[in-house]
Amino acid sequence: MFFSQEFKYFDYIKEAEDLYHQKNFKESALKYDIAYESMNQLIVQNDLYNAACAWSLAGNSDKAFLYLDHIVDNRMIQTWNDPTEFYKLLINDNDFRTLKSDKRWSVLVGKAYNKQQDYIKKINNPLADRIRLIGIKDQGLRLKLDSVRKKSGLNSVFEKELMLKIKKQDSLNLFELEDIIKSYGWLGPYEIGYKNNQYLFLVIQHADLKTQKKYLPVLREAVRNGKALPKDLAYLEDRINRRSGIPQIYGSQVYIDKIQKTYYLFPVQNVDLLDSKRASVGLEPISTYLKNSFNMDWNIAKYKEEMPLLEKELLKGN
Numbered sequence: 001m002f003f004s005q006e007f008k009y010f011d012y013i014k015e016a017e018d019l020y021h022q023k024n025f026k027e028s029a030l031k032y033d034i035a036y037e038s039m040n041q042l043i044v045q046n047d048l049y050n051a052a053c054a055w056s057l058a059g060n061s062d063k064a065f066l067y068l069d070h071i072v073d074n075r076m077i078q079t080w081n082d083p084t085e086f087y088k089l090l091i092n093d094n095d096f097r098t099l100k101s102d103k104r105w106s107v108l109v110g111k112a113y114n115k116q117q118d119y120i121k122k123i124n125n126p127l128a129d130r131i132r133l134i135g136i137k138d139q140g141l142r143l144k145l146d147s148v149r150k151k152s153g154l155n156s157v158f159e160k161e162l163m164l165k166i167k168k169q170d171s172l173n174l175f176e177l178e179d180i181i182k183s184y185g186w187l188g189p190y191e192i193g194y195k196n197n198q199y200l201f202l203v204i205q206h207a208d209l210k211t212q213k214k215y216l217p218v219l220r221e222a223v224r225n226g227k228a229l230p231k232d233l234a235y236l237e238d239r240i241n242r243r244s245g246i247p248q249i250y251g252s253q254v255y256i257d258k259i260q261k262t263y264y265l266f267p268v269q270n271v272d273l274l275d276s277k278r279a280s281v282g283l284e285p286i287s288t289y290l291k292n293s294f295n296m297d298w299n300i301a302k303y304k305e306e307m308p309l310l311e312k313e314l315l316k317g318n
Contacts, residue, residue: 007273007275007276007279008038009035009038009039009043009275009276009279010275010279010284010285012031012032012034012035012038013031013032013035013047015031016028016029016031016032016035016050016051016054017050019031019054020050020053020054025054025055025057025058026058028054028058029051029054029055029058029060029063032047032050032051032054032055032067033051033063035047035051036048036051036067039279042075042076042077043076043077044076044077044079044282045071045076045079045081045086046079048067048068048070048071048076049067049068049071049086049089051063051067052064052065052066052067052068052071052096053093053095053096055067056095056096056098056099057095057098059098061098061099061102061104064096064099065099065102065104065108068090068108069108071086072108072111072112072115077230077280077281077282078223078226078229078230078282079229079231079282080194080198080229081189081194082119082189082193082194083112083115083116083118083119084116084119084120086112086115086116087112087113087115087116090108090109090112091109118190119190122190122191123190123191123192123193124187124191124192127180127184127187127191127192128191128192128193128196130176130180131177131180131187131192131196131199131200132195132196132199134173134176134177134199134203135195135196135198135199135202135203137169137172137173138169138170138173138199138202138203138206139199139202140169141162141165141166141169142166144162145159145162145163145166148162153261154256154258154261155258155259155261166206170203170206170207173203173206174203174204174207174211177200177203177204181218186200186218186219186221186222186227186228187200187227188222188225188226188227188228189227190226191227197227197228197229198229198232201219201228201229201232201235201236204219204236205232205235205236205239209240209243209244212236212239212240212243213240215236216236216237216240219232219233219236220233229282230280230281230282231281231282231283233281234249234250234252234277234278234281234283235250235252237249237250238250238251238252238253238266239252239253241253242255242266244316245314245315245316246315246316247266247267247268247269247311247315248266248267248268248269249268249269249277250268250274250277250278250281250283251265251268251274251277251278251286251289252283252289253265253266254266254290254294254296255310255314263294263296264306264310265286265290265296265303266310266314267307267310267311267314267315271300271303271304271307272300274286286298
């Protein structure tokens with residue numbers, strides 16, 4: 001689901017959020033409608049939820065229930081959609097106070113409650129705990145990486161020492177995780193929980209290129225079966241492309257020039273369609289991602305100027 005015309009979805013969402021914070025709920029809600037229609041009525045849970053809040057506060061219960069029904073009926077781009085988190089938000093959010101006298105409210109809450117109970121019952125807790133411990137080991141050393149880089153700079157002796165420890169731990173994690181996958185297959189959020197499903201993906205994302213290619217079709221199948229998130233598949237595809245010296249698709253990968261100590265966005269296939277592609281798998285705008293993750297300011301015109309040199313240096317066959 002890519003859009004060849006000018007892609008405005010993220011602009012509409014930003015305008016809707018700003019209008020909501022200004023307490024201009026009707027105009028906010030209308031912007032959410034425009035965003036929703038621009039994506040052929042298939043958007044992420046967070047935006048559906050916020051649209052429902054805006055319409056509820058604007059006094060249009062029909063529209064509010066429309067968006068909430070999308071969530072409970074799972075008609076949305078799959079992201080982190082934990083039913084227990086949604087249920088708690090739903091019953092405690094004061095934005096929905098005007099809906100609670102509507103007979104549809106009890107039906108909706110009942111569906112959300114049953115969905116979260118079904119989710120809880122299906123979790124294989126012993127297996128989830130095993131993967132949780134692997135995930136903690138995967139993230140433990142990586143959480144130190146940012147502080148080491150800030151303190152000692154890129155490509156320092158301390159960073160190199162830490163990276164060696166991370167590489168060793170990654171091998172141990174992969175060995176343990178592959179044993180689980182051989183026995184149970186790829187485990188989805190409704191089997192081990194959303195966080196542990198994310199850990200499952202991260203261990204593969206941090207593996208060697210051969211292993212990543214091995215699990216790429218597995219992850220594609222998992223996405224089709226609702227056992228993996230589209231955004232995780234996007235990250236893996238981009239990582240494989242970067243390591244293979246070909247342009248990435250979704251803009252998740254950066255190149256670190258350790259001599260100049262600067263981050264660059266690794267070459268992408270079509271920069272003009274980048275945000276459209278990101279939205280189609282539930283990712284945030286490229287400008288938000290780069291700023292939050294790498295403190296990079298996104299300037300598409302400047303990037304286009306840099307692209308030929310980056311392609312020559314980083315892509316195979318150039």
